[in-house]
Amino acid sequence: MKTAFATLGLALLVFAGCAGQKKTEIDFIQDNIDNAVAQHTLQTDIIEKSGKVLNPRTIDKDGSIHYIPIDDWCSGFFPGNIWFTYELTGDKKWIPLAEKYTEALDSVQYLTWHHDVGFMIGSSYLNGYRRLGKEEYKPVIIQTAKSLSTRFRPGAGVIQSWDADKGWQAQRGWKCPVIIDNMMNLELLFEASLMSGDSTFYNIAVSHANTTMKNHFRADNSCYHVVDYDPETGEVRKKQTAQGYADESAWARGQAWAFYGYTMCYRYTHDAKYLEQAEKVYNFIFNNKNLPEDLVPYWDFDAPNIPNEPRDASAAACTASALYELSTYVPNKGYKETADKIMESLGSPAYRAAVGTNGNFILMHSVGSIPHGAEIDVPLNYADYYFLEGLIRKRDLEKK
Incomplete structure (x- = not known):
């Protein structure tokens, strides 16, 4: 009888422990949903009261809150954050706001001067299409893929990131600069191929991913930010940086773009080499001696004044979201467990702003471009975007 009671007691302890762990996970997710709702309610109230x-x-x-025009590269993230808020809450009041902010970007589908x-x-x-199945969004996605495809340079096998004939890019002597960030834009091409049945988009995406894999990575599996090509011959002219500390x-965030990008490429192609590349980048990031214990990296792994350098929560959030998929x-x-640790750090008071502060953005401590003196230790809408995407992926995995 003693043995039976002892076994029952042990079982209850185990059950209580599991239940406690599950409750903690639920509390973490719900706490961050509640926080996002509070911040986005404040943010959208300001927008709606403006009449713009x-x-x-x-x-x-x-x-003060910095607002951007629709042709800014970050213009899609805030509408995305509202779609994510709808998905996380199921509250239909977010739908008309998400639709309005999304549809304000309609003309972007014809933009061809950057990637x-x-x-x-x-x-x-x-x-919006994924959440509501809005058929009227498909032509916009497909036309955007057509516009992006105009930047494909067949001789080099890549999508040119920036035009090099104007602005600060013109001062660098580039012909066909390709930045690692461009890996993230391939998702649109893969989706447009599925929607339209046009394999051209798929083939361009694969060509770009393969050429980038060949030329962007060092022996230690870290990546360059910028590789400049001869657009006719495909010759690599330069390997440099624009937003990092130094060319080498x-x-x-470049490592995060690479990690997320190749994980996403595997989703659409099931090509094992993309999975292997993602894991190689993972190993570089998480075995790096300069990665802090909280797993939120400094803005550059080789920045000269570590540990007295700004962190980049946007890089951490992007990495966490990709880890859940991987x-x-x-x-x-242990990929999910690593993602959980990152999310716990980002969801802590060290990185998550108190409601009503931080310009009503969710995360603090991101970096745009230190070499350009821009957006240093500030909130960024794409940091919030990947944090919320990570939260959705975490919740969905734990539901299973």
Whole structure:
């Protein structure tokens, strides 16, 4: 009888422990949903009272909210954040706001002078299509893919990121600069191929991913930020940085873009080499001696004044979101657990702002471009975007 009671007691303790753990996970998710709702309610109230469609990206040095035009590369993230808020809450009051902010970007589908239309329309229209099945969003996504495809340079096998004949880019002597960020824009091409049945988009995406894999990565699996090509011959002219500390340094968000990008490429192609590349980038990031214990990286892994350098919550959030996806392809390697640790850090008071502060953005302590003196230790709408996407992926995995 003693043995039976002892066994029963042990079982109850185990059950209580599991229940407690599950409750903690639920509390974490719900707490962050509640926080997002509070911040986005404040943010959208300001926008709606203005009578305009404003698009918040960050805060200025005086603490005021910085709004951007629709052709800014970050213009899709705030609409995306509202779609995510709808998905996390199921509250239909967010739908008309998400639709309005998304549809304000309609003309982006014809933009051909930079590569970031994938970010812009993918974060907004594609999220709207995925959540509501809005058929009228499909032509916009497909036309955007056509516009992005005009930047494909067949001789080099890549999508040119920036025009190099004007602005600060013209001063660098580039012909066909390709930045690692461009991996993120391939998702739009893959989706447009599925929607339209046109394999051209798919083939361009694969060509770009393969060429980038060949030329962007170092022996230690870190990546360059910028590789400049001869657009006719495909010759690599230069390997440099624009937003990192130095040409040979590892810019933190660049590693996150690479990690997320190749994980996403595997989703659409099931090509094992993309999965292997994602895992190689993971190993660089998480075995790096300069990665802090809370797993939120400094803005560059080789920045000269570590540990007295700004962190980049946007890089951490992007990495966490990708880790949740990777964990579904490669289970039992601790990828989800690593993502959970990052999310716990970002959801803590060290990085998550108190309601009503931080320009009503969710996360603090991100970095745009230190070499340009822009957006240093500020909130960024794309940090919030990948944090919320990570929260959705975490919740969905734990429901299973």
